[in-house]
Amino acid sequence: MPLHDLATIDVADAHPPGPAIERTTSTHCGTCAARYIGLCDALSAVDLQELADAACWCSLPKGRILMAEGDRILYFFNISAGHAKLYKDMQDGRRQVIGFVSAGSFLGLGTQDHYGFTTEALDEVQFCRFERRKLRNLFTRFPALELHLLAATCNELVVAQAQMLLLGRKTAIERLATFLLGWVDPSAGGGDPDSIVLPMGRSDTADYLGLTNETVSRSLTLLRKRHLIALNGDQNITIVDPVALRAVGDGVAK
């Protein structure tokens, strides 16, 4: 093995991009957890099969990098299970998490040649991978695909604009209140709709909210002491008083 190959491995270990575990089950869509959400829900079974023929199913373990900021864009991704964080880093180590994605999210659109952020798995992530050069053809073949992606991108932009208000103008406790309400799933059936399970730790939350993990922790403690939330372990949080929490998040209540 030549030396430059060893160097490549060293880099890979320091910043584990490693190979994803790839699966090639061609009948995957029928059993996919994301069949009726996001992109795939916009297509008929027949169209979906044709789309699936252009895809490659993959799985990525917790902590691994799906794509790194600055990498050449070769693929698009459609998440089918699990959670990932998207972030941008500065040279001195400051990090801004620009979003979290879960089943149904699409990644990699854009006119740029290189990815604008890094995507890292927060737990076991499953996804479909498409080649970038095939996308234009897919658009002409499946107009619903393009329309769905336009709508999805517009929605992402709306979320990004709300996050700009949060990062630019809200206080620490307002940021936490807003953040927590964003994880409430109104479609939660049997379970308590006001009980949420965060897929990330305090540091990732801090990097998303433009704070430190200490400030996140202190703000959560404050919300708990005011009986707006309850903490059941680190990742499991119950919204005790959604109305009051909303007021805090909107800056109406102190």
Added chain:
Amino acid sequence: MPLHDLATIDVADAHPPGPAIERTTSTHCGTCAARYIGLCDALSAVDLQELADAACWCSLPKGRILMAEGDRILYFFNISAGHAKLYKDMQDGRRQVIGFVSAGSFLGLGTQDHYGFTTEALDEVQFCRFERRKLRNLFTRFPALELHLLAATCNELVVAQAQMLLLGRKTAIERLATFLLGWVDPSAGGGDPDSIVLPMGRSDTADYLGLTNETVSRSLTLLRKRHLIALNGDQNITIVDPVALRAVGDGVAK
């Protein structure tokens, strides 16, 4: 005139939405300053004429509102001249400017029923207005239109993500350096490409960067004293040392 009409007028005066000056010149596209940028550049002359038949040309004076956050989305806009700021307000008056637009920008896309931000003219703004309900038809008639808007929206998202890093993690002086470099126009022909003219004042800049106008002023003074920029009046700024300014904006230099 009943009392509730007077009330409406009072609100209108406090927050001037007033009627835009409308023009109906049907041959406007041929002389439009934005004919070869943005949306219109993506269409042929024949298609553009058809698109133009669905549009209404308007002009809006400085300080007037093109659309207000929360208003029902009835129209889409394509800016052909001038500048506007886009912002979101909190109930207690805190404001976050989420972007500035100029000729070629398209406004009003999204799946929401209501505009997510307010758009206010910074100088005399000219624009075309389309009815929202006609857009879907325009997409099927002009696929290039949809493709252009998807690309434009993706680019907006990339800009928004960079802004999240700025708002969440950069210091005041880093924000100013990054902001100023964003106004450098590499296509500036005859004039000095490193001389920029900002269409907004210090307070709007502050609301965009998540700072106060005092901090913006202090940071500009600091950049000037370090000979990275020169101030020629309030709105006209010369980038004296683009390389060093980039280093400050990226957090590499103090």
Added chain:
DNA sequence: CGTCGCTTTGATTAATGTCAATAGAGGTGG
């Protein structure tokens, strides 16, 4: 039972906001 990683809490510092006053530019009218 001890270690490792993450969270929480405490003490102190630094950056930016707030409040206040001055300076400067542009416009208006005498």
Added chain:
DNA sequence: CCACCTCTATTGACATTAATCAAAGCGACG
């Protein structure tokens, strides 16, 4: 043409929020 007025920008003094540095608590796991 100049004095005045108004609006914005700049500068200064002080207050406040969240970051930093440090240590203790807590749970998972070997």
